[in-house]
Amino acid sequence: MEGLMSLRATPRVSFQAIPSLNQISNFSVRRSIPRTQVDVHRNCIRAQQSETMSDSEENALKIKEWEVARFQDEIAATQGIKIRRRPSTGPPLHYVGPFEFRLQNEGNTPRNILEEIIWHKDIEVSKLKERRTLFTLKKALDNAPPTRDFIGALRAANLRTGLPGLIAEVKKASPSRGVLREDFDPVEIARAYEKGGAACLSVLTDEKYFQGSFDNLEAIRSSGVKCPLLCKEFIIDAWQIYYARTKGADAILLIAAVLPDLDIRYMTKICKMLGLAALVEVHNEREMDRVLGIEGIELIGINNRDLGTFEVDISNTKKLLEGERGQMIRQKDIIVVGESGLFTPDDISFVQEAGVKAVLVGESIVKQSDPGKGITGLFGKDISS
Numbered sequence: 001m002e003g004l005m006s007l008r009a010t011p012r013v014s015f016q017a018i019p020s021l022n023q024i025s026n027f028s029v030r031r032s033i034p035r036t037q038v039d040v041h042r043n044c045i046r047a048q049q050s051e052t053m054s055d056s057e058e059n060a061l062k063i064k065e066w067e068v069a070r071f072q073d074e075i076a077a078t079q080g081i082k083i084r085r086r087p088s089t090g091p092p093l094h095y096v097g098p099f100e101f102r103l104q105n106e107g108n109t110p111r112n113i114l115e116e117i118i119w120h121k122d123i124e125v126s127k128l129k130e131r132r133t134l135f136t137l138k139k140a141l142d143n144a145p146p147t148r149d150f151i152g153a154l155r156a157a158n159l160r161t162g163l164p165g166l167i168a169e170v171k172k173a174s175p176s177r178g179v180l181r182e183d184f185d186p187v188e189i190a191r192a193y194e195k196g197g198a199a200c201l202s203v204l205t206d207e208k209y210f211q212g213s214f215d216n217l218e219a220i221r222s223s224g225v226k227c228p229l230l231c232k233e234f235i236i237d238a239w240q241i242y243y244a245r246t247k248g249a250d251a252i253l254l255i256a257a258v259l260p261d262l263d264i265r266y267m268t269k270i271c272k273m274l275g276l277a278a279l280v281e282v283h284n285e286r287e288m289d290r291v292l293g294i295e296g297i298e299l300i301g302i303n304n305r306d307l308g309t310f311e312v313d314i315s316n317t318k319k320l321l322e323g324e325r326g327q328m329i330r331q332k333d334i335i336v337v338g339e340s341g342l343f344t345p346d347d348i349s350f351v352q353e354a355g356v357k358a359v360l361v362g363e364s365i366v367k368q369s370d371p372g373k374g375i376t377g378l379f380g381k382d383i384s385s
């Protein structure tokens with residue numbers, strides 16, 4: 001037992017080597033490096049060195065990587081971000097006699113489902129990046145279908161119907177609700193949504209937790225469906241934005257609970273360059289205030305579901321649009337999207353009165369045998385013409 005206790009304490013030893021924020025005098029300089037850029041740099045060094053490195057050098061590099069990630073997490077924590085980013089190699093291994101093993105501790109066990117998804121995504125994206133470099137992706141952009149105006153489509157639908165523009169979600173399953181629809185044909189669902197009056201579509205691309213795919217996104221894009229498409233992915237690396245565009249996305253999602261301000265700034269700039277809309281998702285006042293402080297944000301989603309606990313409460317949308325926040329949003333002409341947990345015409349009226357001009361809906365419509373008719377049920381009237 002004593003032995004275990006001291007082993008448990010081992011990772012803290014390397015933590016102590018990390019300077020705390022107030023110990024770093026050039027903090028503002030370091031802070032200007034978004035997490036994604038640090039990752040790119042780290043991966044380059046690793047790629048160059050791995051062929052020639054000895055075991056002990058490699059282990060030292062792993063420890064450094066782990067420390068850099070802790071440093072990045074510290075910066076994120078100052079912005080209230082609780083989701084930690086794990087380096088793709090995981091924490092350093094501990095040697096015990098001839099055995100090598102990794103102890104479970106609070107540092108290497110995800111605290112909640114969102115953190116688990118992000119850690120898994122980190123590994124997934126590093127592998128994908130090895131197969132397709134940013135250079136090849138950039139070349140593939142020339143052959144990508146042209147972008148469609150996602151925000152324009154939401155505004156037009158709102159003007160046409162007097163109701164919030166609908167982003168209808170092509171969603172097979174979720175970690176909180178399990179499988180929503182067994183006979184899942186993404187293109188058929190997308191067609192039904194378009195016919196039922198959806199302004200835009202959201203297509204889940206995460207495979208492990210939502211049973212989605214980039215093939216679904218590509219298939220919908222090339223099926224003749226005209227609605228602009230949101231690539232519903234957990235974006236942690238700019239590479240994913242380029243990838244989404246090559247697969248036909250017109251918009252991407254940036255989650256404020258995961259991304260520090262500088263990443264959001266940097267990524268929204270990339271979106272503008274590529275002609276994509278960025279839907280920046282918030283869940284609480286602090287995230288909303290952070291996002292309202294970022295220049296150039298045009299589309300904010302208020303998620304009524306806490307991605308860490310799965311709790312859904314649609315009054316969250318109202319809470320975040322009250323008072324000065326609502327005023328600022330109107331001044332800046334930002335479109336707000338009410339997200340998650342919307343099932344009835346009353347729910348739609350409730351979030352509309354709170355100030356949203358668009359809604360993002362999955363479960364309640366994807367479950368219906370005809371998802372197009374599901375839209376009529378959701379709004380309490382036919383919104384297709």
Ligand SMILES: O=P(O)(O)OC[C@@H](O)[C@@H](O)c1c[nH]c2ccccc12
Binds near residue numbers: 169281303341363364
């Ligand atoms: O199925 P619902 O409760 O109507 O929710 C749709 C959408 O808001 C939800 O899928 C969602 C909102 N933000 C996300 C981020 C990642 C994955 C999924 C989501």
